[in-house]
Amino acid sequence: xxxxHPHDAAKDDGPPSEHEILSRAIQELLEEKGLLTxxxxxxxxxxxxxxxxxxxxxxxxxAWANPAFRKRLLADGKAACAEWGLDLEADRLIAVENTPxxxxxxxxxxxxxxxxxxxxxxxxxxxxxxxxxxxxxxPRAVLREFGTVIADDVAIRVHDSNADMRYVxxxxxxxxxxxxxxxQLASILTRDTLVGVALPKV
Amino acid sequence: xxxxxxxxxxxxxxERRFNVxxxxxxxxxxxxxxxRTPAYIRGKQGQIERVCGRFANPEELxxxxxxxPKRVLYRVQFKQREVWGSYAGSNDDLIELEIYEHWxxxx
Numbered sequence: 001x002x003x004x005h006p007h008d009a010a011k012d013d014g015p016p017s018e019h020e021i022l023s024r025a026i027q028e029l030l031e032e033k034g035l036l037t038x039x040x041x042x043x044x045x046x047x048x049x050x051x052x053x054x055x056x057x058x059x060x061x062x063a064w065a066n067p068a069f070r071k072r073l074l075a076d077g078k079a080a081c082a083e084w085g086l087d088l089e090a091d092r093l094i095a096v097e098n099t100p101x102x103x104x105x106x107x108x109x110x111x112x113x114x115x116x117x118x119x120x121x122x123x124x125x126x127x128x129x130x131x132x133x134x135x136x137x138x139p140r141a142v143l144r145e146f147g148t149v150i151a152d153d154v155a156i157r158v159h160d161s162n163a164d165m166r167y168v169x170x171x172x173x174x175x176x177x178x179x180x181x182x183x184q185l186a187s188i189l190t191r192d193t194l195v196g197v198a199l200p201k202v
Numbered sequence: 203x204x205x206x207x208x209x210x211x212x213x214x215x216x217e218r219r220f221n222v223x224x225x226x227x228x229x230x231x232x233x234x235x236x237x238r239t240p241a242y243i244r245g246k247q248g249q250i251e252r253v254c255g256r257f258a259n260p261e262e263l264x265x266x267x268x269x270x271p272k273r274v275l276y277r278v279q280f281k282q283r284e285v286w287g288s289y290a291g292s293n294d295d296l297i298e299l300e301i302y303e304h305w306x307x308x309x
Contacts, residue, residue: 110238136297137289140290153292154292155292155295155296157295157296158295162300163300163301164260164275165300
């Protein structure tokens with residue numbers, strides 16, 4: 001090796017898991033039957049990686065810039081996104097608004113339900129048992145571990161995404177963003193701010 | 203804290219047992235199989251925050267059935283202090299879950 005650091009972390013050895021084998025077998029069957037192609041699966045994964053994670057920030061930036069849209073988004077998230085040309089497919093969306101008195105945070109205690117059509121694939125910590133078990137019963141402590149301190153006089157509203165709805169947080173627009181266009185606004189709306197474990201910073 | 207009465211008609215549910223603001227109790231039951239009502243909320247009292255609509259019953263879908271009859275899904279809001287015996291946060295802290303009608307009774 002011409003350089004010193006080990007490459008073990010990048011290796012993908014070891015036997016595939018039961019779920020990997022199952023998913024591979026199902027995909028091969030579907031390909032054999034002509035129901036889908038490997039190219040379609042690859043494109044779908046590309047959408048999840050590249051396109052979907054951008055959508056959440058764009059929608060919320062639009063809501064920050066446009067009070068009428070914000071109102072419609074809070075009333076019916078899916079319909080507001082559709083009106084804006086964004087198809088959330090199967091996801092039914094509830095947008096929850098942070099205010100000076102309420103901070104919202106999202107979890108799925110049963111598995112890892114997540115607004116994938118807006119934020120892409122959920123991060124590892126969102127799927128971890130640690131987050132799922134603890135954020136429902138000690139949200140303030142968990143948020144502090146993310147570096148997010150919520151004042152005692154602000155109520156925390158935890159949303160367990162345990163059935164058919166999906167959730168996105170509408171953070172408060174920070175001071176110092178007056179006159180920003182939607183692209184600038186979207187740049188501070190990170191994934192974590194839309195799940196509610198962080199606050200947008202200028 | 204009063205829940206926001208947003209009447210978002212995701213899928214209409216004109217025939218339903220509960221309305222926004224109603225006090226409800228989640229049934230304390232432990233039926234076997236795939237259940238969408240987390241154990242930590244069974245037996246707890248809360249308030250209907252919104253009506254989410256009618257959905258195929260996931261507890262039937264999980265076993266390859268058609269999920270009929272559809273069930274009304276509610277967003278139910280609970281006070282954290284009433285859910286956890288030793289809750290450390292503020293009195294106003296809330297937790298909300300989606301609960302199917304057949305898991306709820308009037309409180």
